[in-house]
Amino acid sequence: MRVEGFGQVADQLRRSTVQVGLGGRGLGSGIIVDQDGAIVTNAHVAGHAPLSVHLWDGSSFPARVQARSTRRDLAVLRIPTTHLTPVTMANSDDVRVGELVIAVGNPFGFVGAVTTGIVHAIGRRPGLGPTRWIQADVQLAPGNSGGPLADARGRVIGVNTLVAGGLGLAVPANAVARLLAGDFAQAPLGVVVQPASVRVEGAERLGLAIIEVVEGGAAEFASLRAGDVLVGVDGRPLRTLDDLEGALESGGERVLRLQFLRDDPSRLRTVSVRLGVPQAAVA
Amino acid sequence: MQSALASLSNDLAKLVEEFQADVVAVHARPHYPSSGVQWRPGIIVTADHTLRQEEDIQVTLPSGKRASATLAGRDAGTDIALLKVEGLAPPAQRGGEAEPAQAGELALVLGRSPDSGPNASLGVISAVSGPWRTWRGGRLEHYIRLDATLFPNSSGGAVIDCRGRLLGIATSGLSRIAGLAIPASSVNRVADALLEKGRVPRGYLGIGVQPVLIPDALRTKLPVPNQNGIMVVSVEAAGPAERAGVLLGDVFVSLADTSLEHIEDLQSFSDSGVIGKQVTAKIIRAGALRELAITVGERPR
Numbered sequence: 177m178r179v180e181g182f183g184q185v186a187d188q189l190r191r192s193t194v195q196v197g198l199g200g201r202g203l204g205s206g207i208i209v210d211q212d213g214a215i216v217t218n219a220h221v222a223g224h225a226p227l228s229v230h231l232w233d234g235s236s237f238p239a240r241v242q243a244r245s246t247r248r249d250l251a252v253l254r255i256p257t258t259h260l261t262p263v264t265m266a267n268s269d270d271v272r273v274g275e276l277v278i279a280v281g282n283p284f285g286f287v288g289a290v291t292t293g294i295v296h297a298i299g300r301r302p303g304l305g306p307t308r309w310i311q312a313d314v315q316l317a318p319g320n321s322g323g324p325l326a327d328a329r330g331r332v333i334g335v336n337t338l339v340a341g342g343l344g345l346a347v348p349a350n351a352v353a354r355l356l357a358g359d360f361a362q363a364p365l366g367v368v369v370q371p372a373s374v375r376v377e378g379a380e381r382l383g384l385a386i387i388e389v390v391e392g393g394a395a396e397f398a399s400l401r402a403g404d405v406l407v408g409v410d411g412r413p414l415r416t417l418d419d420l421e422g423a424l425e426s427g428g429e430r431v432l433r434l435q436f437l438r439d440d441p442s443r444l445r446t447v448s449v450r451l452g453v454p455q456a457a458v459a
Numbered sequence: 460m461q462s463a464l465a466s467l468s469n470d471l472a473k474l475v476e477e478f479q480a481d482v483v484a485v486h487a488r489p490h491y492p493s494s495g496v497q498w499r500p501g502i503i504v505t506a507d508h509t510l511r512q513e514e515d516i517q518v519t520l521p522s523g524k525r526a527s528a529t530l531a532g533r534d535a536g537t538d539i540a541l542l543k544v545e546g547l548a549p550p551a552q553r554g555g556e557a558e559p560a561q562a563g564e565l566a567l568v569l570g571r572s573p574d575s576g577p578n579a580s581l582g583v584i585s586a587v588s589g590p591w592r593t594w595r596g597g598r599l600e601h602y603i604r605l606d607a608t609l610f611p612n613s614s615g616g617a618v619i620d621c622r623g624r625l626l627g628i629a630t631s632g633l634s635r636i637a638g639l640a641i642p643a644s645s646v647n648r649v650a651d652a653l654l655e656k657g658r659v660p661r662g663y664l665g666i667g668v669q670p671v672l673i674p675d676a677l678r679t680k681l682p683v684p685n686q687n688g689i690m691v692v693s694v695e696a697a698g699p700a701e702r703a704g705v706l707l708g709d710v711f712v713s714l715a716d717t718s719l720e721h722i723e724d725l726q727s728f729s730d731s732g733v734i735g736k737q738v739t740a741k742i743i744r745a746g747a748l749r750e751l752a753i754t755v756g757e758r759p760r
Binding site for chain 2: 181182185272273274275276293294295296297298299300301302311313327328329341342343
């Protein structure tokens with residue numbers, strides 16, 4: 177009887193694990209999720225530019241951030257190549273405490289390092305809010321962030337994200353699937369923004385300057401245009417980059433009132449944007 | 460065909476599912492709850508060192524609900540405490556006498572946290588000792604040394620082997636080097652004593668002692684085989700030794716036919732089994748050998 181140890185599972189996973197870097201410096205790891213160049217990693221790994229992705233075979237590519245969820249600390253990158261070997265994602269709701277797991281990544285600059293353990297717990301971590309984590313007793317280090325946590329069959333059950341209390345915490349694979357299934361070719365609002373500092377009513381504030389309005393998106397329909405600077409959501413000033421994303425992530429069909437500046441910096445304007453409406457319904 | 464790895468993974472997860480119904484979280488200290496195992500119907504065994512309070516103890520049940528628990532007894536020496544709890548289905552696994560565990564076998568430590576439910580840690584049994592006295596003065600039939608990681612919440616948790624036997628209770632409080640499992644045999648013995656008396660009685664002589672070297676000339680003259688003896692440096696008022704006539708300065712060379720050369724040689728007299736027994740003490744007093752009869756008492760609380 178052929179017995180597959182972790183060695184074979186590790187080998188497979190390594191081929192689908194990448195190193196995410198900034199110039200020559202490694203920032204973390206990433207997971208190949210489709211053969212046409214989609215890479216999943218942590219948002220905190222992808223928070224720099226310009227990013228490069230290094231594959232197992234030694235090749236390297238520039239990477240573009242396609243989607244981010246700062247709340248779940250996930251990001252989707254795109255690299256300009258095809259015929260990659262993606263991982264198989266498991267249904268993370270089926271993961272059970274006690275199962276054997278394996279983590280692959282690039283800790284301390286080692287490429288394709290492997291650590292194994294078992295699922296210690298699944299759920300909240302005290303002090304880290306209400307989010308669900310897959311908690312495993314694997315030895316993670318900086319550089320593992322963004323890499324895969326897989327089960328005994330080599331299917332990815334989570335993205336290694338941080339270390340707490342001697343355990344490795346991973347964002348469950350189902351959260352990744354939701355990010356990937358979301359229309360990440362365009363954000364729910366349909367804008368590409370850049371943070372900017374603006375003066376509103378005499379005070380310095382955070383603004384999000386619209387660089388591009390995606391065609392057919394909710395923002396275009398609400399007549400927002402490139403050059404507009406978003407400064408508030410539903411009457412509340414934007415204080416952090418997450419505020420807008422948080423408001424957008426609430427999901428469902430609804431109306432969002434955005435405060436913005438256009439041309440005249442002394443005039444605060446408001447627009448109502450309808451979110452969650454399928455494209456076909458937009459005439 | 461499932462690989463051996465996937466098969467093992469599945470077996471581990473199934474063990475967790477099976478045993479978690481008898482594992483609770485114990486809230487008896489600030490910050491980190493510990494764990495406990497329902498050993499007999501309505502009786503939870505936990506690690507004594509994790510109880511910082513004796514009143515208002517609560518447990519988190521497998522259902523996620525909290526319940527009140529009352530302290531039924533505690534023994535610091537063996538790091539075992541018993542809690543009485545209502546609302547648990549009777550335990551599936553009886554804390555029976557398992558055959559001794561073997562070094563090298565896989566062991567799973569199963570605890571519970573109120574935030575995330577059951578939690579598990581995997582390792583091997585590093586070693587199984589013979590009869591052992593803990594640094595807290597208690598006696599264990601043996602200890603099981605584990606190489607599984609014990610987290611703050613793990614003490615009091617169940618230690619299970621991969622055959623599905625409940626080996627004992629996990630604790631980080633009996634060794635600085637490794638996590639240990641208090642074996643089922645010790646848990647049963649201590650549980651019986653705690654349920655009957657609320658505590659494990661300790662034998663007691665009522666003396667403070669220090670080892671001394673017996674001069675060669677005296678050894679030859681008396682004669683005694685000992686190189687060392689145990690000298691009495693304090694006698695407790697109304698204690699068993701004082702009542703037997705022990706005086707300051709007496710040097711014990713044997714007690715109940717046990718030669719006394721080191722302080723540890725006295726430890727077997729703190730077992731509950733000798734309480735009430737009369738033992739013959741051979742002592743050196745003023746250069747001569749004498750015999751005294753001491754009735755071992757029970758250590759006052």
